[in-house]
Amino acid sequence: MKKLILMALFSSVVFAKVNVATTYQYLGEVVKAIGGEYVKVDVLANPKLDPHFIVPKPSYIGKLRREDLLIINGGQLEIGWLPPLLKSANNEKVNAGGDGFVDVSRVVHMIDKPKSVSRAYGDIHPDGNPHFATDIHSIIPIAKLIARKLESIDTEHKAIYKSNLKKFITKYKALINLLNKQMKSCKIHKVVQYHELFNYALHANGIKSVGNLEPLPGISPSSKHTLMLINLMKKENIKTILQDVYHEKKTAKFIADKTGAKISIVPHDVGATCEANTLENFYKSIAKQLCH
Amino acid sequence: MKRTILLSMAVSTLLLHAGDVQALEKRVTLLEEALRVSQDSKIDEAMSSKSNSFNQKAYIPDISLILNASAVNRNIDNSLYEGYGIDGFVDTTDEIAFNKNKGFNFNYAEFAMHSAVGPYFDADAIFHLSSDSFEIEEAYITTKKMPYNLQVKAGTFKSGFGRINTIHQHAQHFVSQPLVYEAMFGVEGIKDPGLSVNWVVPTDTYIMLGAEVLQGTNELSFGDSESLLYTGYVKGGFDLGDYTTALWGVSIAKGKTDTNKDSTVYGADFTLKQTIDSYSSVTWQSEYLYRDRDNVIQAGIYTQLLYDVNSNWEVGARYDALTKNSPTYADDLKKYSAIVQYKPFEFTKLRLQYTHDNSKIFNGERKSLNEFALEYVVEIGAHGAHAF
Numbered sequence: 001m002k003k004l005i006l007m008a009l010f011s012s013v014v015f016a017k018v019n020v021a022t023t024y025q026y027l028g029e030v031v032k033a034i035g036g037e038y039v040k041v042d043v044l045a046n047p048k049l050d051p052h053f054i055v056p057k058p059s060y061i062g063k064l065r066r067e068d069l070l071i072i073n074g075g076q077l078e079i080g081w082l083p084p085l086l087k088s089a090n091n092e093k094v095n096a097g098g099d100g101f102v103d104v105s106r107v108v109h110m111i112d113k114p115k116s117v118s119r120a121y122g123d124i125h126p127d128g129n130p131h132f133a134t135d136i137h138s139i140i141p142i143a144k145l146i147a148r149k150l151e152s153i154d155t156e157h158k159a160i161y162k163s164n165l166k167k168f169i170t171k172y173k174a175l176i177n178l179l180n181k182q183m184k185s186c187k188i189h190k191v192v193q194y195h196e197l198f199n200y201a202l203h204a205n206g207i208k209s210v211g212n213l214e215p216l217p218g219i220s221p222s223s224k225h226t227l228m229l230i231n232l233m234k235k236e237n238i239k240t241i242l243q244d245v246y247h248e249k250k251t252a253k254f255i256a257d258k259t260g261a262k263i264s265i266v267p268h269d270v271g272a273t274c275e276a277n278t279l280e281n282f283y284k285s286i287a288k289q290l291c292h
Numbered sequence: 293m294k295r296t297i298l299l300s301m302a303v304s305t306l307l308l309h310a311g312d313v314q315a316l317e318k319r320v321t322l323l324e325e326a327l328r329v330s331q332d333s334k335i336d337e338a339m340s341s342k343s344n345s346f347n348q349k350a351y352i353p354d355i356s357l358i359l360n361a362s363a364v365n366r367n368i369d370n371s372l373y374e375g376y377g378i379d380g381f382v383d384t385t386d387e388i389a390f391n392k393n394k395g396f397n398f399n400y401a402e403f404a405m406h407s408a409v410g411p412y413f414d415a416d417a418i419f420h421l422s423s424d425s426f427e428i429e430e431a432y433i434t435t436k437k438m439p440y441n442l443q444v445k446a447g448t449f450k451s452g453f454g455r456i457n458t459i460h461q462h463a464q465h466f467v468s469q470p471l472v473y474e475a476m477f478g479v480e481g482i483k484d485p486g487l488s489v490n491w492v493v494p495t496d497t498y499i500m501l502g503a504e505v506l507q508g509t510n511e512l513s514f515g516d517s518e519s520l521l522y523t524g525y526v527k528g529g530f531d532l533g534d535y536t537t538a539l540w541g542v543s544i545a546k547g548k549t550d551t552n553k554d555s556t557v558y559g560a561d562f563t564l565k566q567t568i569d570s571y572s573s574v575t576w577q578s579e580y581l582y583r584d585r586d587n588v589i590q591a592g593i594y595t596q597l598l599y600d601v602n603s604n605w606e607v608g609a610r611y612d613a614l615t616k617n618s619p620t621y622a623d624d625l626k627k628y629s630a631i632v633q634y635k636p637f638e639f640t641k642l643r644l645q646y647t648h649d650n651s652k653i654f655n656g657e658r659k660s661l662n663e664f665a666l667e668y669v670v671e672i673g674a675h676g677a678h679a680f
Contacts, residue, residue, distance in 0.1 A: 046534055050570035056679065057537050058498035058529025065441065065492045084679040088500070089492060090443045092436060119672070123638055218638055220604055246570045248602070 018154050020069040021094070023078050024051060025270040026133050027071050027104065027142070029279035034147045034164045038157045042067070044082075047271035050246040051131075052123075052218075054081045064089035067100065068153060071146060074105030075130030102149050107141040108132045112199060122216030134268060135200035136176055136283040143168050175280060179287045186291040192233060192261075193242035194252065197268050201286050210238055213251050221251040233259045240264055242290070245272045264289045353407030353415075356675035358462050359668075360399040364391050366663040368654060377653040380621030381475035381590065381614070382512060389479050390461060390468070391665050398423060399667075402462065406676060412437050418460070429460070430483070443490040451482035452490070452502045453523045453543045455561035455579050462669045463678050465598050467645040471612035471627045472581045472592030475512075475651070476557060482510050482545065484521065499528040513555055513585060514547035521547035525559075539563040553586035571603040582616075591616035592625075606633040614651060622658065625651035639671040 017040045022028040028043035035041070042063045045054045051073075064070065064085055072078050086095055093100040110128030117126045132138040147165040151158045183205045191202065194213040202209050211232055215225040232238075239261045243252045245268070252263050266289040267276035276282040366373070370393055375384040390399050403419040417431040432447025450458045456473070469479050486506035493499040501524075508514040508521030525543040532538060543559040561579035568574070578595040596610035612627035627650070633643040649661040 048569075049567075053570050055537075055565075055567050055570075055573070057531055058539060059496065059531045059537075060498075061492060061500075061529075062494075062496045062498040066494050080677050082677075084677050087434075088679060090436075090441050090490070092441075095436065119637075119639065219636070220602075 019067045021067045022071040047269040061089045069100040070094035071102045074103035077130040104142045107145045123218030131197045132200045135204045190238050191240040194247045230258045353405045354674035356404045356673035358402040362397045362667040364665045372654045378475045380617040445488040448485040454559040457481040467665050470594035508547040515550035516548035519548035535567040555585040558582045573600045588618045641669040
C-alpha cells in the first residue's frame with residue numbers, strides 16, 4: 001500500500017510539466033523542441049492576425065494566471081495587447097521582472113533603431129525593429145536562452161534540455177547552410193513591402209527594401225503615397241512586393257497591376273500560411289517567397 | 293634530404309612561433325596603451341564635468357494626456373438643457389460633465405500617470421482637468437505580490453460593478469453613457485474611495501471574482517454619509533472557436549440612500565465579439581440593471597452593435613430603454629444613438645454621434661432631444677493599452 005502511494009506521488013512528480021506560454025507561435029515551436037514532453041505550451045497569438053494588435057481574449061487571462069514561464073518576443077511588439085492581460089492575470093511569476101518572464105529580443109541584435117522618436121513619424125518601435133523572427137539566424141540564440149531558462153526552473157531535467165538544445169542547434173545550423181546556399185542563386189536584389197516586417201530576412205540575404213506600402217508605420221496606404229511608390233518601382237525596376245497575410249491586399253494588387261510586379265505572400269510567423277506549418281518550413285517558406 | 297626538410301620545417305615553425313609571440317606582445321602593449329588613454333580621458337571627463345549620480349530621469353512614471361473637445365448641435369437651448377432631469381430617476385443634474393453646451397465644448401484634458409512604486413505596489417493616478425475644475429478621477433495603488441494571487445486595490449477608483457463602469461469616457465464606444473447608467477449612477481458612474489479585492493480563478497476558462505467596500509457617495513442610488521457601499525461581481529469569458537469570444541458578468545451593489553433607506557442595484561451583462569481579421573470585428577454588447585431603491589423598483593437595458601470596418605472606421609448603434617419606473621412616472625423612456633468613428637492613427641479618434649432621446653425633462657416638461665455631437669479624442673505620451 002505504502003509503495004503504491006509512493007509510486008503515485010512519484011509519478012505525479014514525474015509528470016508535473018512546466019507550464020509555458022509564448023506570445024507567438026514560433027516561440028512555442030522552440031519551446032516544444034527544447035522542452036519536449038516536460039513542458040506544456042500555450043501559444044497566445046493567432047498567427048493569422050497582426051502581431052501588433054492581437055485581439056485579447058479572456059481565455060488568455062485564465063492561461064497566464066497559471067503559467068510558470070512566459071516567453072515574449074519583446075522589442076515592444078506586444079505592448080498593444082499583452083500588458084492589460086498580465087495585469088488581470090496577476091501572476092507574479094510571469095509579470096515583467098518576474099522569474100518566469102523571458103524577453104527574447106534581449107539576445108538579438110536589433111536593427112533599424114530610430115535615431116529620433118516621435119509619433120509624428122508613425123507608430124514606430126523605439127527599441128528597433130522587433131520582427132527578427134523572420135531571420136533564421138535569430139533562432140539559435142533564442143533557443144539557447146529558452147533552454148537556459150528551462151534548465152534553471154526545472155533543474156531535474158537539465159540534461160534533457162541541454163541535449164535537446166544541442167540537437168536543435170545542429171539541425172538549424174544545417175538549415176542555415178542549406179538556405180544560404182539556396183539564397184546565393186537568388187536573382188532578386190530589391191523589393192518593396194507593406195510594413196517593415198521582413199527587414200531581418202532581407203538584410204541577411206543582401207536584399208534591399210526600397211519602400212513600404214504604408215506611408216508611415218501604422219498608417220493605411222494613401223493614393224498619393226501609392227503613386228509615388230509605383231513611380232519609384234518603375235524607375236528602379238522592382239518586380240517584387242512582399243505582402244504579409246494580415247493587411248489588406250488591394251493596394252498590393254493595384255501596384256502589381258500598374259508595375260507588372262509579383263506579389264509574394266511571406267509568412268511572419270509559424271502558421272501564418274499553410275506552407276509555414278512548422279518552424280523549419282517557416283524558414284524554408286520565407287526563403288522561397290523572397291526569391292521566386 | 294628528408295632530415296633537412298624536417299629540420300627546416302621545425303625551425304621555421306619555431307621562428308613563426310616567435311614571430312607570433314612578438315606580434316601578440318605588440319598587440320597587448322597597444323591594448324594596454326588604449327586602455328590607459330581611455331582611463332585618462334575618463335579622469336579628464338570626471339574632472340571637468342559634474343556628476344550625474346542623483347539623476348532620477350529613468351524613474352519618471354508613464355505619463356499621458358488625453359484631450360477631448362466637441363462641437364454640438366441640439367434642439368434644446370443651453371439655458372433649458374442645464375439641469376435636465378430623467379423622469380422618475382433624476383430630478384435635476386447638478387453637473388453635466390461632457391458636451392454641455394450647444395456650440396463648442398472643451399470637455400476635458402485627462403492627465404494620467406502610472407508607475408511601479410516598488411516590488412509590492414503599482415500606482416495609478418488619473419486627473420480630469422476642465423476649464424473650471426481639477427478633479428481626481430482615480431488615484432489608487434494595486435498590489436502585486438499578495439498571496440493566493442489576490443489583487444487588492446486601494447484609493448479612489450471607478451467600481452468594477454457592471455460591464456462599463458470602469459471604462460473612461462474616451463475609451464467608450466459612444467460619446468454618451470448608456471441611459472440606464474446615467475439614470476442610476478449619473479454620467480460618471482460609481483466612483484468612490486474604498487478598497488477592492490479581485491481573484492482570478494485558476495481555470496482555463498476565465499472567471500474573476502471581485503468584492504469592494506466603498507464610501508458610497510453616489511447620490512442617485514446611494515449617498516448616505518454614514519453607511520458604506522458593498523459591491524460584488526463575477527466576470528467571465530469563453531472562446532467559441534478561434535475568432536469568437538463571449539464575455540459575461542453579474543454584479544450587485546448594496547448600500548443606503550441619503551435618507552438611510554436600503555438600496556440595491558443588480559446588473560447582468562453579455563458581450564459577443566466576432567473577429568473578422570486584425571482590424572475588423574463585430575461586437576454585440578447588452579447590459580441590464582435592476583434597482584430596488586427603498587422598495588421602488590426601476591430597471592433599464594441597453595444593447596449595442598459595433599462594427600469595426602477596418603483600422604480607420606467604426607460604426608455603431610445603441611438602443612437604450614428604461615423598462616421599469618415608479619408607478620407615477622413614465623415607463624416609455626428611450627434613447628437611440630448612432631455613431632461613426634474615424635481613426636486615422638492609433639491615438640486619434642474623430643467621432644460623430646446622433647442621439648434621439650425622449651427620457652429627459654427640461655424645466656419640468658418632457659421633451660424629445662435630438663443631438664449631433666462631433667468629438668475628437670487624442671492621446672499623447674505613454675498611455676497603456678486598454679483591456680477588452
